[in-house]
Amino acid sequence: MEEVGRIYGDVGLGQFHLLLARPVERGDYVAVEDELHGKVLCQLDDLRRKSDLDLERAGALGNGEAGAIHESLLGVARIIGYRDAQGVVKCPTIPFRSGAHVFLAEEELIAEVLGLKHHSATGAYVGLLRNHSLKVELDINQLVQRHVSVLAKTGGGKSYLLGVLIEELLRHKVTCVIIDPHGEYGSLRSPAEKSPAQGRFGVEPQGFARQIHEFSPDPSLNPGAKPLTFSLRNTDPRELLVFMGLTNVKNYLGPLKQMLEAVAVANPEYTVHDLVRAAEAAEGAVAETLRERLEYVEQTRLLGPVGTSLHELVEEGVATLVNLRGVAPDVQELVVARIASTLFDNRKKGKVPPLFLVIEEAHNFAPQQGTATCSRILKNIASEGRKFGLGLCAVTQRAARIDKSVLSQCTTQLILQVTNPLDLKAIAQSIEGLTDGMTQMIQSLPVGVALVTGGGYHTPLFCEVRPRASRHGGESVQIVAA
Ligand SMILES: Nc1ncnc2c1ncn2[C@@H]1O[C@H](COP(=O)(O)OP(=O)(O)O)[C@@H](O)[C@H]1O
Ligand SMILES: [Mg+2]
Structure with a gap:
């Protein structure tokens, strides 16, 4: 020595x-x-x-x-x-x-x-121990049963690392549902270009086209995605107002309820178009606004007589991307709330396989402050999901803004560079075993190096994230050509 x-x-x-x-x-x-x-x-x-x-x-x-x-x-x-x-x-x-x-x-x-093991049957290979050639594998059972958070500033490499993790989960045939607000993960279908870095990490380019299903509430913006629809009949009037982009509940809820009741009596299989016609027939400024907003909802095709079926949405060993690109933030929240509660209910009943639910931009869907529609269900999943084999992965650039109960339930943390003092404080408070030295090091981590805590390890360790086997989709937009 x-x-x-x-x-x-x-x-x-x-x-x-x-x-x-x-x-x-x-x-x-x-x-x-x-x-x-x-x-x-x-x-x-x-x-x-x-x-x-x-x-x-x-x-x-x-x-x-x-x-x-x-x-x-x-x-x-x-x-x-x-x-x-x-x-x-x-x-x-x-x-x-x-x-x-x-x-x-x-x-x-x-x-x-x-406790670094090579090729363990339940290991997700995420990279090499920094400055060494030892593989860092995360225990997949721990990931899915005990929840994960991925924390870093914008451009810190969160989506890249998550892509690595999903590749590994797909190789192990783990079912995933990914809430993808920017439409970044469709690139998992195609293999990455060959690069010298792949050699050192022992990575071969590989695409996962057969294991990726993509849905979007707006397939016109997202070609390649199937339409994601929800059943109109299972949408309560308050939710419908959100889909309509109407926040003044006091003015619109009563008239909308009346319209829904009348339309449902006439035709139990009613559509949004029936509601538009009912609004047309009514008089007054409120009815006029309702008609206009219902026409907008009709165009989005988000609500239909029958929604996307659960079995279409979730398939064993497949990653389902819920691509929310171009969808208004409040509608995004509703979509996430509906999907998360459907998955949780059906997981409890054993109707869907154990799965890993990834929430990108999680601070928007489970914020510390305010009342996002989907906060409650995400908090429930964070605290109870593990009993039912529903793993949550919260990805955020604002550790200080995400609900603390969600953050503290994640027992595996993958932390890349974080510089915001408030975010650092939130991280230091929610993670056991983080020393002052490590907190300082988080501020200057180069892109591609992650601090891994939990995941089957009893002490935090620094990991050089392995190159992607599939293509990374989160490239920044070039403003000026190089
Ligand atoms: N492990 C890595 N190896 C090589 N490049 C990386 C790595 N992680 C991130 N990058 C690069 O950094 C950029 C930002 O990463 P990204 O994951 O999109 O950031 P974030 O999701 O945190 O905003 C990517 O476009 C990618 O090129
Ligand atoms: Mg990202």
Whole structure:
């Protein structure tokens, strides 16, 4: 083992200080040989260069009179632990000795203590341990049973990483439903172009066309998507007002209810067109507005006599994309509410397979403040979904704005670069085992590096996300040609 330094000063049970004999990086793994338990894995949480250059001598540097500068590189290492005979990770209960040698940890020790397994039957391969060639696999059962959050600022790589995760879930034939507000995930159908990076990660281009079904409330904007419709009869008048884009419930709810009742008596299989005609026949400004808005709803074709069937929407081993591109935000909320509650109800009854429900832009659908139509059902799924094999994956660039109860129910977190102080605070508060050093590192993570917490690991780890096998669809729009 290569020596990197020695322990000095007071030694604690959780961390120790070391004088470094060679440069290392924050986040590097080191090891200390313990008399009782053998090699113990530790991680560098902080680094500092100490020097004897004081202010006065610094001022004299310019005229060459400062003399020699003596520097030392100091580090703080956090003790992760060792695996005992039963395979349990433990920390020594007696502090290491001051003066003890600190070594660069070997990959074998890192893999053993962190619990990194190659090709486990239930593993989703998301990338390599940063600066190592060890695979990071997330336990799929944990993901689906215990919920996941993907957190990063815009452009931090959330959709890319989620694409990686969905590729893995599809390879394991896990059923997924993805709420896709920007229509980014259709590109999972096509293989990615070959790139040198794929080699290092052992990734081969692969498309998933046969395992992707796409639906959209507005297929005219989203070619390739089948129409998503809901049953008009199962839409209550308040919901209908939202579909109509009318917020003044007091003015419109009564007249709309009357119209619905009259139309339903005349024809139990009524359509939106029947409602338009009823509004035409009525007089007054309210009826006129209702007619105009009902015509708009008719055009959207979102509400029909029979809605999209559950079996069309959810198929075992298939990822269903609910493409909401071009759909008004309040209608998006209704769509998400209807889909989430249908999935939850039918999952309870065992009518759909266990599934993974991904919500992109989750801060819009389960906000901390305000009353999004779908907040309640998403909170229910977050707190109870695991009992029924309905896993939730909340993706957001605003950790501070998403409902805290949803965030705290996600036991696997995939965190990419986050710089907003409020978001960082929300993350630090909702995640156990996150050290100050890690919170600082989150702010400067390069694109493509994620901090993984949970997912079957007892300690957070940094992972270089593997390249996509399928094409990434979230490319930013070029404003000026390069
Ligand atoms: N792991 C990665 N490897 C290579 N490029 C990446 C990776 N993650 C993200 N990118 C690049 O960064 C851009 C932004 O990523 P994206 O996932 O769309 O961000 P977000 O969804 O967080 O806004 C993408 O267009 C992609 O090219
Ligand atoms: Mg995105």
